[in-house]
Amino acid sequence: MSGAAAGAAAPYWRNAGMTYISYANTCAAMVRNCLKEPHKTKALNREQVYYKLQTYQEGEPQKPVVRETPPAPPLKKE
Amino acid sequence: MASGSGRRGGLRLARILSGNVNSYLSSGAEKASTAAWRSTGQLSSAEIAPFGARSVSGQIVRNRLRSRMVAASKLRNVQVKAENSRGLWQPFTALLGDAPATKVDKKLIVTISSDKGLCGGINSTVVKYSRALVRLNALDHGPDDKPAVVYVIVGEKGKAQLQRDSKKLISLYFGEMRKQSVCFTQCSMMADEILKSNEYDAIQMVYNKFNSVVSFLPTVATLLSPQQLLAGNQELTGELDAYEIEGADTKEEVLQNLGEFQFACMMFNAMLENATSEMGAQMSAMENSTRNASDMLDSLTLTYNRSLQASITTELIDIISGAAALEG
Numbered sequence: 001m002s003g004a005a006a007g008a009a010a011p012y013w014r015n016a017g018m019t020y021i022s023y024a025n026t027c028a029a030m031v032r033n034c035l036k037e038p039h040k041t042k043a044l045n046r047e048q049v050y051y052k053l054q055t056y057q058e059g060e061p062q063k064p065v066v067r068e069t070p071p072a073p074p075l076k077k078e
Numbered sequence: 079m080a081s082g083s084g085r086r087g088g089l090r091l092a093r094i095l096s097g098n099v100n101s102y103l104s105s106g107a108e109k110a111s112t113a114a115w116r117s118t119g120q121l122s123s124a125e126i127a128p129f130g131a132r133s134v135s136g137q138i139v140r141n142r143l144r145s146r147m148v149a150a151s152k153l154r155n156v157q158v159k160a161e162n163s164r165g166l167w168q169p170f171t172a173l174l175g176d177a178p179a180t181k182v183d184k185k186l187i188v189t190i191s192s193d194k195g196l197c198g199g200i201n202s203t204v205v206k207y208s209r210a211l212v213r214l215n216a217l218d219h220g221p222d223d224k225p226a227v228v229y230v231i232v233g234e235k236g237k238a239q240l241q242r243d244s245k246k247l248i249s250l251y252f253g254e255m256r257k258q259s260v261c262f263t264q265c266s267m268m269a270d271e272i273l274k275s276n277e278y279d280a281i282q283m284v285y286n287k288f289n290s291v292v293s294f295l296p297t298v299a300t301l302l303s304p305q306q307l308l309a310g311n312q313e314l315t316g317e318l319d320a321y322e323i324e325g326a327d328t329k330e331e332v333l334q335n336l337g338e339f340q341f342a343c344m345m346f347n348a349m350l351e352n353a354t355s356e357m358g359a360q361m362s363a364m365e366n367s368t369r370n371a372s373d374m375l376d377s378l379t380l381t382y383n384r385s386l387q388a389s390i391t392t393e394l395i396d397i398i399s400g401a402a403a404l405e406g
Contacts (some may be wrong), residue, residue, distance in 0.1 A: 010331070019273050020335040021266045021342045028263075049264040052253040053271060059246040064253070067267060 139375075142368045146361060153291070153357040159260070160288055160350035166343040167299075173317075174307060174340065177300055182279035185227045186249075187211055188272070188345075190285040190352045191236030193256055198359035200286045200352075201235040203296045207284045208240070211298065212247070230272055232349070249276055260353060265346040273338060279306050281341060285348040286355035292362055294355035299344050304330065304337040 013023045032043045054064040189208045191201040208229065215227045228249045231237045237251050252268055272281075280302050287297040318329055 019270055020338040021270050021273070024339065025263055025266050047261050047263040048258040049261065049267060050257045051255050051264060051268065054251040054253065055275070056245075056248045056251065059248070061251065068258075 139368060139372055142364060146364055146368075149357060149361045149364065153354065153361060156260075156350065156354045156357055157288065160347070160354045163343075163347045163350050167340065167347050170336075170340045170343065174302070174336070177302065180280050180300060180302065180306070182302075182306060183226055184277060184279045185211075185215055186230060186272070186276055186278040186281045187227060188230045188232065188281060188283040188348075189236045189240065190283065190348050191231070191233035191239075192352065192356040193234040193254065194356070194360075195235065196360055196363055197356045198363045200294055200296075200355055200359045201233070201239065204284050204286060204352075205236055205239045207296050207298065208236075209244070211282055211284070212244070228276060228278070230276075232268070233352075255349065256353065260346070260349045262342070262346050265349055266342040269338070269342040269345045273341065279303050283344060283348050285352040287351050288354040288358065291358045294359060297351075299348065301337070301341055301344060304334040307333055307337060 014020075018026075029047075032040065032047070035043055048068075050066070050068040052064045052066050055062045187208050189204055191204050212227050227247060229240060229244060229247050230250045230252075231240055231248060232252045232255060234253055237248075237253070240248065250272060252271075255264070258264070280300060283299040283301070285297055285299075286294040289295055318332070323329065323332055
């Protein structure tokens with residue numbers, strides 16, 4: 001499930017280890033950063049992420065890891 | 079007769095003894111309790127136990143009504159999001175098909191459940207379906223040393239139930255999903271984690287699809303890995319050939335990207351649908367419990383009043399017979 005199909009040249013992001021999902025989301029984040037002000041903070045606030053991930057090895061839960069986006073700056077009044 | 083006059087005498091005696099008791103001897107239990115409540119005025123429930131009980135639980139019922147309104151508005155918000163997100167996976171299913179009966183070697187079962195309780199039976203149905211899928215898979219393949227099925231659990235309640243017997247099969251667990259409202263970035267990050275940590279041939283997502291506030295359908299969404307898509311489905315790849323692909327991507331590339339994106343979209347929709355079902359189930363569970371509690375309260379109040387009347391009548395009879403004995 002990793003890497004390019006045999007024989008074809010993979011795009012640079014797949015060679016770097018990203019999946020299509022991470023590529024698309026990185027592009028979306030860049031587009032969001034290009035927005036003008038009130039829309040920008042609105043969009044950034046909309047896409048806040050927080051979850052806890054716990055991997056299991058051989059049936060035993062490992063230490064949970066928290067993944068979250070840093071909180072967006074507060075909405076500036078203009 | 080003597081007993082009749084004695085009874086009336088006893089009544090007058092009882093009235094003198096305590097003003098409250100009078101109200102119980104008037105007609106009917108309902109009238110008695112409310113009249114007694116009014117006569118005692120505003121309550122501190124501690125001292126006046128019988129009437130206090132009635133008013134305190136009235137408070138609880140009113141609180142539940144209020145939280146029901148809040149839940150209804152929350153439900154509406156998530157429902158709108160869920161219905162809008164359905165458009166994300168419908169084109170995928172139209173193009174790539176949905177094949178729940180695929181027999182593959184490596185399967186990944188994503189069980190989507192809630193973190194909070196008090197939501198009726200939705201989590202148990204999801205877990206039941208996941209376990210059934212594992213058993214079906216075992217039937218297909220026979221006993222193996224390495225399990226061909228791996229669980230990814232989303233949500234606390236699912237983990238609690240599946241940990242009991244399927245601990246060896248769990249690969250990943252995602253918790254505290256609802257701290258921030260569900261957004262596509264979150265679902266794609268989760269999908270990314272799952273893709274990176276597991277090799278699979280097919281993913282089956284089990285979640286509750288929202289049909290209406292009272293009906294949630296447990297649904298299994300099947301997503302094949304790109305290799306499976308290529309291998310299995312000849313007419314699909316034939317269809318894709320009809321499209322001219324721009325850029326240096328080959329068909330395999332496109333299918334791989336599509337497969338990953340389909341997973342992220344389905345994850346997004348499944349999380350939203352499950353969240354909506356969870357809110358709906360919470361609402362109906364709260365409503366049912368409120369109704370049951372009110373019914374139980376009414377019947378218990380009646381029983382209480384009846385037994386109180388019986389004990390007061392017994393006391394009166396004692397008093398009256400005592401008084402009659404003194405006279406006679």
